[in-house]
Amino acid sequence: MTQAEIxxxxxxxxxxxxxxxxxxxxxxIRTGSQPLRAIVHGTGTSLDQVKKALCVxxxxxxxxxxxxxxxxxxxxxxxSRILRILRYPRYIYTAKTLYSDTGELIVEELLxxxxxxxxxxxxxVADRLTETMEDGKTMDYAEVSSTFCRLADTHFVQRxxxxxxxxxxxxxxxxxxxxxxxxxEKDMYLVPKLxxxxxxxxxxSSDDDAAGEPRPKRPKQTAESKExxxxxxxxxxxxxxxxxxxxxxxxxxxxxANRMDQTSSEIxxxxxxxxxxxxxxxxxxTQPLSSNEIFRSLPVGYNISKQVxxxxxxxxxxxxxxxxxxxxxxxxxxxxxxxxxxLASLAMATLExxxxxxxxxxxxxxxxxxxxKKHLEQKQVEDFAMIPAKEAKDMLYKLLSENLISLxxxxxxxxxxxxxxxxxxxxxxxxxxxxxxxxxxxxxxNLIERRQFETRENKRLLEKSQxxxxxxxxxxxxxxxxxxxxxxxxxxxxxxxxxLESLKRNxxxxxxxxIQVDETIFVLESYAESTMKRS
Amino acid sequence: xxxxxxKAQPPDADPVEIENRIIELCHQFxxxxxxxxxxxxxxxIEAQQRAMAINRLLxxxxxxxxxxxxxxxxxxxxxxxxxxxxxxxxxxxxxxxIIEDAGNKGIWSRDIRYKxxxxxxxxNKILKNLESKKLIKAVKSVAASKKKxxxxxxxxxxxxxxxxxxxxxxxxxxEFVEVLNQQCFKxxxxxxxxxRESKQNPMIQRNSSFASSHEVWKYIxxxxxxxxxxxxxxxxxxxxxxxxxxxxxxxxIAAKExxxxxxxxxxxxxxxxxxxxxxxxxxxxPCGLCPVFDDCHEGGEISPSNCVYMTExxxx
Numbered sequence: 001m002t003q004a005e006i007x008x009x010x011x012x013x014x015x016x017x018x019x020x021x022x023x024x025x026x027x028x029i030r031t032g033s034q035p036l037r038a039i040v041h042g043t044g045t046s047l048d049q050v051k052k053a054l055c056v057x058x059x060x061x062x063x064x065x066x067x068x069x070x071x072x073x074x075x076x077x078x079x080s081r082i083l084r085i086l087r088y089p090r091y092i093y094t095a096k097t098l099y100s101d102t103g104e105l106i107v108e109e110l111l112x113x114x115x116x117x118x119x120x121x122x123x124x125v126a127d128r129l130t131e132t133m134e135d136g137k138t139m140d141y142a143e144v145s146s147t148f149c150r151l152a153d154t155h156f157v158q159r160x161x162x163x164x165x166x167x168x169x170x171x172x173x174x175x176x177x178x179x180x181x182x183x184x185e186k187d188m189y190l191v192p193k194l195x196x197x198x199x200x201x202x203x204x205s206s207d208d209d210a211a212g213e214p215r216p217k218r219p220k221q222t223a224e225s226k227e228x229x230x231x232x233x234x235x236x237x238x239x240x241x242x243x244x245x246x247x248x249x250x251x252x253x254x255x256x257a258n259r260m261d262q263t264s265s266e267i268x269x270x271x272x273x274x275x276x277x278x279x280x281x282x283x284x285x286t287q288p289l290s291s292n293e294i295f296r297s298l299p300v301g302y303n304i305s306k307q308v309x310x311x312x313x314x315x316x317x318x319x320x321x322x323x324x325x326x327x328x329x330x331x332x333x334x335x336x337x338x339x340x341x342x343l344a345s346l347a348m349a350t351l352e353x354x355x356x357x358x359x360x361x362x363x364x365x366x367x368x369x370x371x372x373k374k375h376l377e378q379k380q381v382e383d384f385a386m387i388p389a390k391e392a393k394d395m396l397y398k399l400l401s402e403n404l405i406s407l408x409x410x411x412x413x414x415x416x417x418x419x420x421x422x423x424x425x426x427x428x429x430x431x432x433x434x435x436x437x438x439x440x441x442x443x444x445x446n447l448i449e450r451r452q453f454e455t456r457e458n459k460r461l462l463e464k465s466q467x468x469x470x471x472x473x474x475x476x477x478x479x480x481x482x483x484x485x486x487x488x489x490x491x492x493x494x495x496x497x498x499x500l501e502s503l504k505r506n507x508x509x510x511x512x513x514x515i516q517v518d519e520t521i522f523v524l525e526s527y528a529e530s531t532m533k534r535s
Numbered sequence: 536x537x538x539x540x541x542k543a544q545p546p547d548a549d550p551v552e553i554e555n556r557i558i559e560l561c562h563q564f565x566x567x568x569x570x571x572x573x574x575x576x577x578x579x580i581e582a583q584q585r586a587m588a589i590n591r592l593l594x595x596x597x598x599x600x601x602x603x604x605x606x607x608x609x610x611x612x613x614x615x616x617x618x619x620x621x622x623x624x625x626x627x628x629x630x631x632x633i634i635e636d637a638g639n640k641g642i643w644s645r646d647i648r649y650k651x652x653x654x655x656x657x658x659n660k661i662l663k664n665l666e667s668k669k670l671i672k673a674v675k676s677v678a679a680s681k682k683k684x685x686x687x688x689x690x691x692x693x694x695x696x697x698x699x700x701x702x703x704x705x706x707x708x709x710e711f712v713e714v715l716n717q718q719c720f721k722x723x724x725x726x727x728x729x730x731r732e733s734k735q736n737p738m739i740q741r742n743s744s745f746a747s748s749h750e751v752w753k754y755i756x757x758x759x760x761x762x763x764x765x766x767x768x769x770x771x772x773x774x775x776x777x778x779x780x781x782x783x784x785x786x787x788i789a790a791k792e793x794x795x796x797x798x799x800x801x802x803x804x805x806x807x808x809x810x811x812x813x814x815x816x817x818x819x820x821p822c823g824l825c826p827v828f829d830d831c832h833e834g835g836e837i838s839p840s841n842c843v844y845m846t847e848x849x850x851x
Binding site: 251254255258259261263264308311312314315320321345346349350352353354356357358361364365366368369372384385386387388436439440442443446447449450453505506509510513515516517518519520523 | 709712731736737738741772773775776779780781784785786808809810811812814815816817818819820822823824828831833838839840842845849
């Protein structure tokens with residue numbers, strides 16, 4: 001856990017869960033896995049508060065526990081999981097594109113609450129959707145349930161590990177200090193058979209609603225909450241790995257679309273969709289798919305003939321990008337997608353883009369040159385890149401000082417005399433990717449800090465505007481005159497209004513920027529993971 | 536009178552006569568004559584007289600002394616050289632000889648010193664002398680800019696010294712390379728555009744978006760933007776820089792010997808491509824491009840709260 005990561009986790013925990021959780025969480029990240037007493041001692045907070053903070057963290061899957069020998073339970077925080085909090089908006093947006101508003105709200109509820117039962121999710125989402133709909137219309141539970149089932153079928157949500165049923169033996173064993181949770185692989189996406197009947201309810205029981213409707217529903221609601229739900233104990237969480245797989249597929253398809261044309265990218269998208277469930281997320285290659293299968297699975301709108309499809313597949317397999325490879329000839333040609341190579345190309349393109357924006361296009365040329373040729377001498381760099389010697393030297397040293405390029409010495413004589421050694425420039429992609437990853441973490445931490453600073457600076461103004469809004473709302477509710485409302489509104493002067501506007505704009509911009517840097521983090525992290533798994 | 540004939544050559548004590556005879560002999564055998572030949576021709580002359588005559592001719596610069604595997608050779612020197620060399624002494628002639636032998640690659644002053652075993656000061660004086668007489672010239676080498684190589688005045692310096700088409704007067708022509716770079720890229724881009732718009736089946740579309748290095752070379756020659764004659768290898772180095780710019784990709788296909796533009800049985804095809812990703816997220820934030828990134832932390836001189844770059848960026 002690098003300093004930058006720890007700082008970022010601390011900021012995220014503070015923003016989403018508060019000071020105490022932040023303290024406990026940071027302590028756990030710094031010190032590794034600790035028993036309860038050690039946490040209390042180390043952070044200096046009371047036992048009660050530590051327990052509550054740990055509850056919050058465990059509920060959100062940020063901390064896990066384990067029983068060690070001698071019966072001590074130790075808690076461990078997962079730094080990488082905490083960093084995923086940054087990506088929540090992207091997950092929610094993906095769910096929205098795939099399953100529209102219903103899916104969006106389901107995933108949002110699951111992410112914000114950590115773990116929930118299906119019935120609770122369905123009820124809440126139906127209520128929220130009903131509020132946004134027009135008067136008189138309500139959201140049916142059945143629709144929400146069906147969307148939930150679809151999310152489970154495509155593995156976007158999964159069941160949390162459960163306490164296994166106690167064995168039937170009559171021996172009264174003392175309960176273990178902490179329950180061990182386990183879940184069967186095939187049960188993970190099994191939706192319980194629930195008979196959820198009902199409709200969403202509006203929160204506001206204003207008189208404008210259809211008379212009589214809210215009132216009979218209210219007693220029914222309280223009656224319902226007294227019965228235990230049939231799926232009590234079966235909790236669901238969002239399956240982040242699946243979302244990551246989806247993001248990875250999306251970037252591959254975009255890359256193919258940029259390099260070739262729309263049709264090729266659609267074919268690649270089909271192939272990836274077919275291997276969604278069959279290939280594990282860490283595999284370097286997808287399962288081989290035959291050209292006949294691909295032809296059958298193409299989306300309905302695409303009516304290209306079989307020969308054209310074959311031609312496209314051949315072109316994809318021959319492309320220098322090497323995303324698609326041909327692994328056999330049965331079934332009209334078996335094709336695989338080379339996931340590791342695709343991730344590596346995307347990561348290298350990211351590195352090159354960063355070098356280009358930071359240092360200029362000539363430096364980018366030198367960087368790409370050394371990346372492709374692996375090891376080069378100074379003279380060779382000048383010759384290949386067609387850049388004058390003095391400038392090339394300058395650029396190479398600048399890249400060297402930023403640790404994006406490194407030197408490899410090859411001595412000619414045993415005494416390593418500098419005049420008789422070869423000095424070769426080379427790019428170590430994994431370490432360069434890791435270094436840039438650290439820079440990304442620090443950048444996001446900076447952006448969050450700046451956002452908090454901006455909000456703090458204008459706190460007075462924000463409080464004033466909130467007060468004015470509250471006054472306006474209450475006056476409108478009690479039926480005030482137009483003139484009075486106008487007067488209240490003028491309490492906020494025009495320059496103050498402008499300041500508020502610019503504050504809102506700045507905060508939005510900083511937020512958006514955080515999400516964009518997170519995209520870079522995703523590409524670099526996937527590449528690092530995939531490379532580590534291979535070696 | 537036969538007696539007179541037998542006694543054909545009265546002992547010619549006249550050194551001038553001897554010299555003239557030797558010169559005639561040399562003219563007869565332009566490749567050079569050995570001492571033996573002279574001896575055969577003029578058997579009555581003593582060795583000493585012969586030697587004196589040869590020395591005189593050498594010092595006058597009319598004869599060249601060469602060493603061959605059979606012994607020493609004497610050769611008549613070209614007449615115009617004798618005119619040039621008038622007034623020069625032996626050392627200068629030696630140095631001139633060495634420079635002449637170096638051909639169009641030229642020779643460095645230190646090498647001249649090794650070959651002639653003359654001290655440095657002498658060499659410098661002689662070189663200055665020869666330069667003022669416009670017999671030799673100094674050419675700056677492109678590899679090491681301080682090094683000067685000398686070659687005969689009327690010779691064209693070799694490519695390795697001047698650096699070829701990309702260098703003019705020892706200066707790397709960056710603008711020229713840039714212009715060529717852009718022209719090649721535009722050509723390939725327009726080819727890809729027309730191929731994409733033709734909307735035929737994908738194989739044909741892709742194949743027509745390729746251009747071989749020969750085609751590009753012809754196009755550039757026809758454009759006529761280059762004053763220097765460019766070869767196909769030159770164009771290939773330019774296309775390689777485009778590959779390193781990420782704008783072009785290359786494939787090699789096997790081609791029959793004899794098809795236009797094929798080298799050793801294969802051809803290089805180039806195609807303009809667009810980058811596979813948009814500029815990445817990190818560089819859209821000011822922190823990605825910040826030059827003082829490592830000095831920045833909360834509470835310090837440079838911190839996110841008072842960052843000037845962020846303030847400017849937020850005002851866009």
